[in-house]
Amino acid sequence: xxxxxxxxxxxxALDSKKAKDIQVYKIDELTTxxxxxxxxxxxxxxxxxxxxxEVEYKLTEAGREPHHIEGRATNWYLLDYQSVMIHVFDKDAxxxxxxxRLWADAEKVDISELVTED
Numbered sequence: 001x002x003x004x005x006x007x008x009x010x011x012x013a014l015d016s017k018k019a020k021d022i023q024v025y026k027i028d029e030l031t032t033x034x035x036x037x038x039x040x041x042x043x044x045x046x047x048x049x050x051x052x053x054e055v056e057y058k059l060t061e062a063g064r065e066p067h068h069i070e071g072r073a074t075n076w077y078l079l080d081y082q083s084v085m086i087h088v089f090d091k092d093a094x095x096x097x098x099x100x101r102l103w104a105d106a107e108k109v110d111i112s113e114l115v116t117e118d
Contacts, residue, residue: 001062001063001064003034003035003036003083003084004035004036005062006036006059006064006081006083006084007024007036007038007084007109008114009055009058009059009062009064010038010055010058010059010079010084010086011024011038011111011114011115012058012114012115013051013054013055013057013058013059014038014040014051014054014055014088015114015115015116016054017042017047017050017051017054018047019040019041019042019051019088020040020041020042020043020091021039021040021041021094022038022039022040022111022115023038023039023040023100023108023111024036024037024038024039024108024109024111025037025039025103025106025107025108025109026106026107026108026109027103027106029106029107030103030105030106033085034082034083034084034085035083035084036083036084036085036109037084037085037087037099037103037106038084038085038086038087039087039089039094039099039100040086040087040088040089041088041089041090041091041093041094042088042089042090042091043090043091044090045075045090048075048076048077048088048089048090049072049077051077051088052069052071052072052077052079052086052088055079055086055088056069056079059081064081066079066080066081067080067081067082068080074093075089075090075092075093076088076089076090076093076097077089087099
């Protein structure tokens with residue numbers, strides 16, 4: 001499973017559970033941390049947990065286990081798939097940490113074909 005396949009499964013999983021403002025950044029030219037960064041948020045702590053669980057479930061089902069997961073008891077989950085980092089926040093935490101601004105120099109990936117319209 002290549003990095004973009006991981007992104008595709010993750011974005012579709014997030015979209016299926018109604019994640020808000022899903023963004024994907026191609027970061028391989030800016031850092032050695034990985035190839036892609038996925039950022040999304042939920043509207044409640046329950047939804048944030050459900051979003052992270054769904055991403056993990058769908059990727060495991062596709063044959064890819066996470067390298068590491070952080071934040072199971074917080075409002076910010078990080079699912080580390082080595083080449084792809086997936087951040088799932090509640091709205092306030094996303095605004096506070098503002099990873100979108102921190103990675104503004106990264107190439108934004110068009111995911112319109114992977115998500116449903118609201």
